[in-house]
Amino acid sequence: MHLLVCPFNFPLLSPPFSPNLKVVQGIDLNQIRGLGFDATCSLVVLDKQFRPLPVNHEEDSHRNVIMWLDHRAVSQVNRINETKHSVLQYVGGVMSVEMQAPKLLWLKENLRETCWDKAGHFFDLPDFLSWKATGVTARSLCSLVCKWTYSAERGWDDSFWKMIGLEDFVADNYSKIGNQVLPPGASLGNGLTPEAARDLGLLPGIAVAASLIDAHAGGLGVIGADVKGHGLVCEGQPVTSRLAVICGTSSCHMGISKDPIFVPGVWGPYFSAMVPGFWLNEGGQSITGKLIDHMVEGHAAFPELQVKATARCQSVYAYLNSHLDLIKKAQPVGFLTVDLHVWPDFHGNRSPLADLTLKGMVTGLKLSQDLDDLAILYLATVQAIALGTRFIIEAMEAAGHSISTLFLCGGLSKNPLFVQMHADITGMPVVLSQEVESVLVGAAILGACASGDFASVQEAMAKMSKVGKVVFPRLQDKRYYDKKYQVFLKLVEHQKEYLAIMNDN
Numbered sequence: 001m002h003l004l005v006c007p008f009n010f011p012l013l014s015p016p017f018s019p020n021l022k023v024v025q026g027i028d029l030n031q032i033r034g035l036g037f038d039a040t041c042s043l044v045v046l047d048k049q050f051r052p053l054p055v056n057h058e059e060d061s062h063r064n065v066i067m068w069l070d071h072r073a074v075s076q077v078n079r080i081n082e083t084k085h086s087v088l089q090y091v092g093g094v095m096s097v098e099m100q101a102p103k104l105l106w107l108k109e110n111l112r113e114t115c116w117d118k119a120g121h122f123f124d125l126p127d128f129l130s131w132k133a134t135g136v137t138a139r140s141l142c143s144l145v146c147k148w149t150y151s152a153e154r155g156w157d158d159s160f161w162k163m164i165g166l167e168d169f170v171a172d173n174y175s176k177i178g179n180q181v182l183p184p185g186a187s188l189g190n191g192l193t194p195e196a197a198r199d200l201g202l203l204p205g206i207a208v209a210a211s212l213i214d215a216h217a218g219g220l221g222v223i224g225a226d227v228k229g230h231g232l233v234c235e236g237q238p239v240t241s242r243l244a245v246i247c248g249t250s251s252c253h254m255g256i257s258k259d260p261i262f263v264p265g266v267w268g269p270y271f272s273a274m275v276p277g278f279w280l281n282e283g284g285q286s287i288t289g290k291l292i293d294h295m296v297e298g299h300a301a302f303p304e305l306q307v308k309a310t311a312r313c314q315s316v317y318a319y320l321n322s323h324l325d326l327i328k329k330a331q332p333v334g335f336l337t338v339d340l341h342v343w344p345d346f347h348g349n350r351s352p353l354a355d356l357t358l359k360g361m362v363t364g365l366k367l368s369q370d371l372d373d374l375a376i377l378y379l380a381t382v383q384a385i386a387l388g389t390r391f392i393i394e395a396m397e398a399a400g401h402s403i404s405t406l407f408l409c410g411g412l413s414k415n416p417l418f419v420q421m422h423a424d425i426t427g428m429p430v431v432l433s434q435e436v437e438s439v440l441v442g443a444a445i446l447g448a449c450a451s452g453d454f455a456s457v458q459e460a461m462a463k464m465s466k467v468g469k470v471v472f473p474r475l476q477d478k479r480y481y482d483k484k485y486q487v488f489l490k491l492v493e494h495q496k497e498y499l500a501i502m503n504d505n
């Protein structure tokens with residue numbers, strides 16, 4: 001049996017459906033039984049005839065997607081948060097500017113005639129993809145619960161939409177944002193339409209699953225693996241002791257529980273939004289991989305790094321890691337940042353502070369800007385991201401989670417330094433999957449459920465997620481990282497003090 005996975009981790013224009021067909025090269029198409037989608041939670045806007053509508057003042061309908069990390073709707077989200085509506089309890093107490101309600105309100109307030117009045121369908125990107133494949137407009141419970149304030153138990157809350165000025169959705173029974181909701185992995189309609197099959201180079205009628213947001217697919221892809229024989233504390237413990245960390249452009253920290261846990265500043269609790277029957281809390285850092293790229297590529301020594309890495313046929317990150325090994329001498333590599341500290345919120349803080357006004361900070365810069373400086377700044381950035389993970393875990397544990405093991409996936413999990421720093425700084429073992437692209441495993445799990453090959457998502461998770469490597473923390477370095485963490489917390493405290501000084505009249 002082969003399962004096709006189609007990840008779309010980027011916003012795309014509505015038509016045409018432009019897949020990467022390499023994934024099925026050399027495979028007998030008759031063996032492809034199910035198709036699952038995951039994508040970032042970007043907002044796709046279509047008119048009543050399903051044609052793209054512009055989400056910009058230039059009226060360019062080729063740009064009909066508001067990307068997840070777009071922070072245009074700051075005023076709208078502030079007003080939504082001021083309502084203190086009870087649905088906000090289920091998004092960590094504070095709605096993020098990256099969710100869909102503020103973006104929708106922005107469209108209504110800013111592009112009334114060119115977009116809002118003409119709009120027929122607002123989709124989360126994963127739901128757009130499953131609609132495009134099947135013609136079925138049903139939404140996934142995952143996207144609606146996590147980004148649109150839908151409750152798995154109570155459905156839409158009319159009073160919320162009325163209170164924030166989007167009563168339009170209530171009046172038409174939510175037809176534009178979804179009034180048919182299916183659990184991730186449920187089979188959609190008659191499967192792949194002939195038109196989509198032609199576009200994708202697949203056979204019509206294969207099962208297509210209700211989709212997942214990318215981070216949630218990553219969570220499914222890793223969290224249920226059988227860990228026997230790896231010497232892990234989580235062996236024999238409930239799955240709720242595992243935290244899936246999906247780290248790519250951003251990082252998402254997915255923890256599950258049997259009962260709802262309210263963690264201030266951490267999204268959720270969301271019922272059945274990832275693993276059916278479990279509540280999900282989702283911590284996050286809005287930029288992580290993007291921040292590392294930004295720090296490295298913006299440094300004066302980057303051109304020299306590129307030349308040297310290319311000469312060795314290495315990625316810049318592999319080169320930097322080996323360079324750090326050279327300059328560390330006898331000490332552990334992490335100790336190179338004793339006087340260089342980074343606060344990583346260059347795009348605001350998602351969790352646990354839920355403060356989009358926070359900015360990045362670096363302290364300890366010198367006049368020199370050579371390759372050693374670049375490598376050490378890169379290390380301090382990686383450490384800052386790992387310290388941010390520790391900050392999120394502490395908030396989750398203070399609220400009732402009990403986490404013992406991290407399961408990492410996403411582009412950053414290919415970086416051994418990033419993985420080791422997460423182990424050392426959190427003090428927890430890090431499990432990497434056999435399949436590096438675990439987000440795709442999550443999408444394949446959906447396809448396998450839709451095709452009926454597995455009776456439940458849990459069964460598919462247990463069979464399809466596999467442990468690869470385990471990285472243990474260097475506990476002898478704990479004292480050093482505890483001190484780094486103390487400085488980390490001071491940085492944000494100081495940033496708030498600066499703001500207070502500047503705002504004092």
Ligand SMILES: Nc1ncnc2c1ncn2[C@@H]1O[C@H](COP(=O)(O)OP(=O)(O)O)[C@@H](O)[C@H]1O
Nearest residue numbers: 009248249250289290292317410411412414415
């Ligand atoms: N081989 C690698 N070594 C180190 N870092 C990597 C590697 N590949 C990707 N990355 C990092 O991962 C990030 C992208 O992760 P990815 O999961 O592909 O992104 P997305 O979240 O957008 O799907 C990049 O920003 C980069 O910092």
Ligand SMILES: O=C(CO)[C@H](O)[C@H](O)COP(=O)(O)O
Nearest residue numbers: 040041068214215248249250
């Ligand atoms: O909010 C999300 C998950 O809930 C986004 O989809 C996610 O953070 C985007 O991630 P990336 O660009 O790293 O794939």
